[in-house]
Amino acid sequence: MRFAKLVPTLFIVGLVVMACGGGTTTGGASPATIPSSLSVSSFDVSMSAMSTLKGLHGAGSGLVGVLLPDTTSSTRWVNSDLPYLTTAFQMAGYSASEFKIDNAQGSDATQIAQATADITLGAKVLVVAQLDIPTATTIQAAAAAKGVKVIAYDRAIFTGTNTYYVSFDNVQVGKLIGQGFKDCLTAWNVSSPKVFTLNGGEDTDPNAIDFAKGYNQVVWGDAIPQETVGKTANGATLVGDQVAPAWDNAKGQAIFQNQYTAHPEINATIEANDGLANAVVTVLKQNHVPANKVPTVGQDASLGGVENVLTGYQCGTVYKAVYLEAGDAVALATILRAGLTPPAALINGSTSPPPGKAGTTQPASLLAPQWANKANMASTVVKDGFVDKAALCQAVTAAVCAANGIS
8 A cells, every 4th residue: 555645844743644554653753664575474583574673663652561371371481482572672672671571470360460560651562462361351451441552462352443463373273283184194094084183272262263163174174163073074084073171181181081982993183282182192102002103283383292293193283483473573563652553464364253252353463384294393393493402302312303304
């Protein structure tokens, strides 16, 4: 889109002119525009795109508060998000007093208190990786009351009119899981597949529904959250399809144990993430099922998931490079902090609440995930330092690492 035409006269203090492809702002700050090249494809591990945002940073004012959820649901929040977000802010020109990153340690009350503190300190933007929807709704309402914009980080928030969403394309994540599963059926010579699907926390997490839509569409031809038992496609038969409540791995393991006892013919499985895949692998190992026999799949490129991939108990994992998400979130926050409208190349999609659930559709910046397996693990997950190479090779043995190009 073209920039708005400006009348050649003095700027009125506080005037902000915004355009979809970029903008100019005044009002005590120097004029700045959004880099024309900025898009969802701009980000990489070097965070080089952040330096192009220094002018936008200078044009804005106020705090950007980041609220991370916990240290238990995933190691990423401490090991990846915290350092990458910090680097992205610093490279975009932020001083230590202009951004603040907190972790709620799994407490709803703590996350709300942290949000309230940031708003009191003059935050212009909150980047929120929410613990749950009720907590997120409370935070979004408090932010909206003070004119603070919200970026839902990795986990959607379906309330408010000043809420954006930064994440990976969740349906595409599911499609990669589904295609990885299908490819593995061939690679592992699984004949007449009898499939069990262990979905993620569809009871609490809208993303889990999108993941399932993706893999069900690829495997069964239906973009739906759960399939009907007995469904057939391409020679495969669905034996069971259940949800692990709230992504609980222990409950997922119990579910699969019961199913495997009742249906020992199960010889292929679909899981929504690495934690649930490992729950299934644990049961398979207890039943003396060897490697490269019963496919499992997942996402997150967790250390345990990568171990299972390299040792032949998991076909692959969806790698979602956190540095992409961190860079994207800081870029979007910097644009909003400067009072500008994000360009369409950055806001490339939308996210909506699940059918039957209350909420509004939110503009979204959706990043591209990647399938990682034995063939490319060394050049993706390991090269990026997403998992600790020493810990990985100690767990799977140096010989296994070497056999997969990891040294």
